[in-house]
Amino acid sequence: MWIVYENYMVMRTTKPVKERDELLVNYVNSTQDFEERVEFFESHEFECACTLCTLEHEESTTSRNLRTKTMQELQLFSDHDYLTYPAKVKKALKLVKTLQGLGKSDPAYNVCLLHKSIRILTVCLYENGNYGKCADLLEKCISVAETVGEGVPGFTLRINLIRCWMEMKNILELKKQLDILKKHALCWFGSLDAISILDEDMVVDLEELGIKVFD
Numbered sequence: 001m002w003i004v005y006e007n008y009m010v011m012r013t014t015k016p017v018k019e020r021d022e023l024l025v026n027y028v029n030s031t032q033d034f035e036e037r038v039e040f041f042e043s044h045e046f047e048c049a050c051t052l053c054t055l056e057h058e059e060s061t062t063s064r065n066l067r068t069k070t071m072q073e074l075q076l077f078s079d080h081d082y083l084t085y086p087a088k089v090k091k092a093l094k095l096v097k098t099l100q101g102l103g104k105s106d107p108a109y110n111v112c113l114l115h116k117s118i119r120i121l122t123v124c125l126y127e128n129g130n131y132g133k134c135a136d137l138l139e140k141c142i143s144v145a146e147t148v149g150e151g152v153p154g155f156t157l158r159i160n161l162i163r164c165w166m167e168m169k170n171i172l173e174l175k176k177q178l179d180i181l182k183k184h185a186l187c188w189f190g191s192l193d194a195i196s197i198l199d200e201d202m203v204v205d206l207e208e209l210g211i212k213v214f215d
């Protein structure tokens with residue numbers, strides 16, 4: 001996050017920085033497909049050498065084609081009602097496994113996990129009571145979001161993760177996740193209020209479990 005004030009540029013960083021450290025900002029949405037990002041950069045006569053672009057640039061054609069094909073199949077599951085059938089959920093999870101296998105060189109940069117259809121899948125898993133599977137998938141998506149600098153989507157995914165742990169009544173994990181969420185609320189939004197703005201009910205539900213969100 002940055003603002004320009006007269007001759008100064010004020011930046012808020014997500015991790016501590018030392019003098020002379022390089023500060024990086026996103027020019028594009030990192031969740032966009034590699035091809036879309038390349039097209040954007042080419043039109044600006046620019047070549048991106050970030051870790052994500054480098055990794056995807058080095059990816060083999062076979063792997064990229066399989067990714068495109070799997071993502072297309074997964075799009076079919078973007079319809080929420082379609083996923084009410086357990087067999088469809090099972091098939092969608094299988095596709096996710098294929099996608100995860102493609103990000104072996106560095107799973108933390110596997111941005112296809114941030115796709116809308118995967119978010120819908122996590123919602124369906126939650127609604128079907130598959131809290132453990134849902135939490136597992138959310139953890140992976142969050143780790144990607146935070147690695148590629150998409151902290152705000154990562155923040156909302158973590159709220160969903162907290163919802164899963166609430167269902168599983170895992171107080172220890174809940175406290176741990178809430179501490180991270182609070183840290184990120186301050187980092188990304190500058191205030192803890194972001195938590196109740198995004199999910200006021202969660203604050204109430206946590207308090208019912210004896211966990212205070214605001215001291």
Ligand SMILES: [Zn+2]
Pocket residue numbers: 048049050051052053054
């Ligand atoms: Zn890049």
